Amino acid sequence: MRELLGDEQDELFQRFMDSVHDYAIFLLTPEGIVASWNVGAQRIKGYRAEEIIGRHFSVFYPQEALDRQLPAHGLRTAVQQGQWRDEGWRLRKDGSRFWAHVLISPLLGPNGEVLGFSKVTRDMTEKRESEQRLVQSERNLRLLVETVQDYAIFSLDCHGVITSWNRGAQRIKGYTAQEAIGKHFSVFYEPPDVARGWPQEELAHAAEQGRFEDEGWRLRKDGTRFWANVVITAIKDEHGQLLGFSKVTRDLTERRRHEEQLREREESLRLLVEGVRDHAMFLLDAQGRIKAWNEGGQRLLGYDSSQVLEQDVSMFYPEEDRLAGKPKAELSSAQSAGHLLVEGWRQRADGTRFWAEVTTTRLDGDGATPRGFIRIVRDLTERRRAETLEMEGRRLSEFIAVLSHELRNPLAPIRNAVAILDRFTNDEPQARWCLDLLGRQIGHMTRLVDDLLDVSRITSGKLRLEPVALELNTLVRMAVESAGAMVRQRGHSLSVQLAPVPIQIMGDTTRLTQVVANLLANAAKYTPAPGCVDVSVRQDGEVATMQVSDNGMGMSESLLQRAFKPFVQGVRALDRSEGGLGVGLALVKNIVELHGGSVSAGSAGLGKGTTITVTLPVQKQAAAEASATAQTVVPSPRRVLVVDDHRDAAESLALLLRMSGHDVEVAQDGPMALRTAAAFRPNVVLLDIGLPGMDGYELARRIRELPKLGGVRLIAVTGHGQQADRQAAAAAGLHSFITKPVEPEELARLLSPV
Incomplete structure (x- = not known):
């Protein structure tokens, strides 16, 4: 700098x-x-x-x-x-x-x-004329000189001895005329200057050139120093013969002090700029040539000052920007506005690119043309990369949300159709087998969609827990009872060893049940039949430990290191007709960590089985043990309006409800739903959110405004399952929110009178 x-x-x-x-x-x-x-x-x-x-x-x-x-x-x-x-x-x-x-x-x-x-x-015209007049009127001039207070004016003989002395000399140097006259003028110089013969050298210069001017430290009578401007003029006669010297001294101590302060400030500024290593700071002339370069510029852009000085600033731009004239355009904008802040790609000495924030400030000159520009460059590559990743994450979440909606819509009528067929099929083994198969596959597809949404929520930080006091043995037993059928259907044996005493924890019942179900599903899928799956629960001090072990395919060392990352799967054999998306263990890890626990995987190698270990913190003050007995809900007949533009979903859901004894009407859009609701006066409205023309939120508000329908129960049945969708439904006044496909038991519970 x-x-x-x-x-x-x-x-x-x-x-x-x-x-x-x-x-x-x-x-x-x-x-x-x-x-x-x-x-x-x-x-x-x-x-x-x-x-x-x-x-x-x-x-x-x-x-x-x-x-x-x-x-x-x-x-x-x-x-x-x-x-x-x-x-x-x-x-x-x-x-x-x-x-x-x-x-x-x-x-x-x-x-x-x-x-x-x-x-x-x-x-020097006037001075020359004055010197001539001096010869003619020496007395008058001497009187004039004597009155000068701001300058020490005195004369020397040819050897430097003082021969006259004015008042200004007395004021500046402290000597009276009697004290000064007769002394050698070297008395005003510091000893080192006297030792090197500087006073005599000044006289020699003045005698040779006619005049000598100098600045330097001089001494007063009391020994103090002052910074002096000295002009020594040789006095010669008309033949050029040296007669002596005139000497004018001015005290410039105050001016020098200000100059020193200015130099100190400039040096401090230089050190400050040079100390900036995270920003490239350099000076450009009006044409864009580099005139100054700091150390931050060398670190950021890879050039030292010898490589860039006098070069055009366009050297830092990618070739396409140079061809497009961007360097000149940015300088022109900065010249017009006085200041310009832009972001864009810049290029280092090794050819690599980085995303830069570039500030250009105009330096005004005396006229319309600027003196130049100050440019400051900051590397924002990491920030841009983070923003890009965040944007890609949002796009992925949006894609998953759309995908889940599109998958849920066809699953809903299939689930309804299976429930309807289940009412008619009792004794036919093949029909029962088909229904069970359809039920399992629909459940599998539903879990895949739910897993995708859960991964999206976790990566975006939107997964929320609803912790309550739980007893871990009870939770694991109920989860195994729910998911154990799937394990046994694959031809595996399932054993469960619970802890001998209750283990109290705080957790989200749904999410922790999902952990157990995902671990059992993984063990079943990756274990060739007939296999063994073991579940155990124990308490180690303040930590509860649950393990799910199998004797299946096992994991390699590299897979163990990646097993809990999303979309990671082991090697899939050709004879395996069913798999997953590789998100089960990733969900397990994130859910467990949200509960303050940890999860790890262990395997002796391929073909030697796998053990997944989950740890959770134990509550120090045990909550009162609560037991819940599942009861089958038998709803009383209700008047139900089903609103869904997906005809198969609407008709199948209506048929299922009618078979349960409900009075059902169907509408495919908002206007039709309003007309039907006004005439039918339903107790419950099951409405889709993504309706044409008028969405479900607006329809819910309009239904509430109908006469005698202010107390109608509104339930969203939709393929959109994001947290934002649930919040929007609540804001629109919907009482409940369920995602497609709907479980018949959950639907029966929602239709029960409140």
């Missing part, structure tokens, strides 16, 4: 130069062409900047100086000796002459090459 500070210093210096009216200060090219122009130069020489920049500086010399080739001599001497001083007549724009003091200094590059010259010209 040293370049940036240098530019800032240049700006401050330029402003300082423009405030100097008594000196013409400007730059020359190596050939002597004027390259810059300050206010003092315009005042002294009469040219405006646009009139003189680009012309040769010899335009300021009278013909006699040009005949002597004085301009070229001055440049050569400055290069040979480090600077060239001269006094003589010069020309203004209007042709008038003035006596000028000229200082030309070469500007050298890092390898010593001449980059140009600085030229300082002072109008």
Whole structure:
């Protein structure tokens, strides 16, 4: 960031130069062409900047100086000796002459090459005339000098001994005239400067060049230091014989203090910028060329300063953006607005891309054209990757929700049809076998849909538990009774070993039953018949442990490491006609961890069986043991309105309800449902949510507004099962929410009078 500070210093210096009216200060090219122009130069020489920049500086010399080739001599001497001083007549724009003091200094590059010259010209006409008048009226001038308070003005003989002393010298240096006159002027210099002969060297320079100017530390009478600007002028007679020196000293301590403070602030700023490693910060000129580069830029973009300085900023853009003109367009926008914040791909030195936040700020110049731009680049690749993953997760969740809805719709009439056939089929073994098969397959499909939705809820953090006090032995026994039939149907033996004492836990009954069912289903599917499946429960201190073991296919070491990730399955044999989606163990893991427990898998290898171990925290204060006895609900006849645009689902559900003794009407859309409800006056309305024209939520609100239907019971029967759907149903005033396909027992319970 040293370049940036240098530019800032240049700006401050330029402003300082423009405030100097008594000196013409400007730059020359190596050939002597004027390259810059300050206010003092315009005042002294009469040219405006646009009139003189680009012309040769010899335009300021009278013909006699040009005949002597004085301009070229001055440049050569400055290069040979480090600077060239001269006094003589010069020309203004209007042709008038003035006596000028000229200082030309070469500007050298890092390898010593001449980059140009600085030229300082002072109008010495009045001073020259004053010096002439001084010879004629020395007494008056001495009185005038004596009155000056802000400058120490005194004279020296040829050897440096003080011969006169003004009031300003007494005020600045502390010596009276009697104390100072007769002393050597080296008394004002610090001992190291005296030791190296600097006072005598100043006099030698002044004697040789006519004038010498310097800044440095000087001493007062009391030993304190002050920062002095010193001008020593050689006094010569008309024959050039040295008579002595005049010496003008100005106290610039306060100015130096401010300059030091400015340098300290600039250094602090430089260190601050250099210390920023997470942001690339660099300076551009008005054309987009890189002028300064920080360490963060090297870390982020892979280039060091030597590789990027003076290069176009487009080097960081991908090729397609360069071809499209994006680098220039962004600079143009920043120039117009003053500030521009964009995001896009940028390219590192090794060719890799990263997603960047780029801030471009205009640096205003003196005119309409900006001095340049400050650009700050931040790597947002990780944030963009996270946002992309989040967006993909949302899309996946939406896809699963749509998929589950589309799968539930055909399952609903099939489930209803199976329930209807079950009423008629009693003694036919083949028909009973077919019904059992259909029931199992519908149950299997329903579990797959539920598993997909549960995985989606877990990954999006939307799965919620409803914990209550539970007794683990009882929960496992009831879950095994529910899922054990599936294990035995596959030809496996099932053994259960419960803990000898009750184990009290807090948990969600439905979700923990789902854990046991998924583990039994996995064991049954991955164990060739006839196999053995064992379930055990025990308490180890404050931890309850449940294990499900089988003697089936087992797991390899690599599969053990991935078994609890979604959609991971073992090798499926060709003779296995039934499998799953590979989400069962992932659901088990997430549900158990939501309960504060853990789950692990163990296997001695392929063909040697698998053991899944689940641990859950035990409640320290045991809850009162509660027992629940399942009772078959026999509902009383009700007037039921079924609303569903899926004709098979609506008619099959209506037939099933009529067989249970209910009075049923069917409607396929909202307007038809409103007309039917007004005439039929149902006790219960079973309505689908995804209806054409008017959705189920709006229909529910409209039904409640019908005369004498304010107390009707509204139940959503839908293929949409997300948490947001349940919340929307509750907000619309629906009493219950069930997903397709509907279990006959659950439907009977919902139709019972409240």
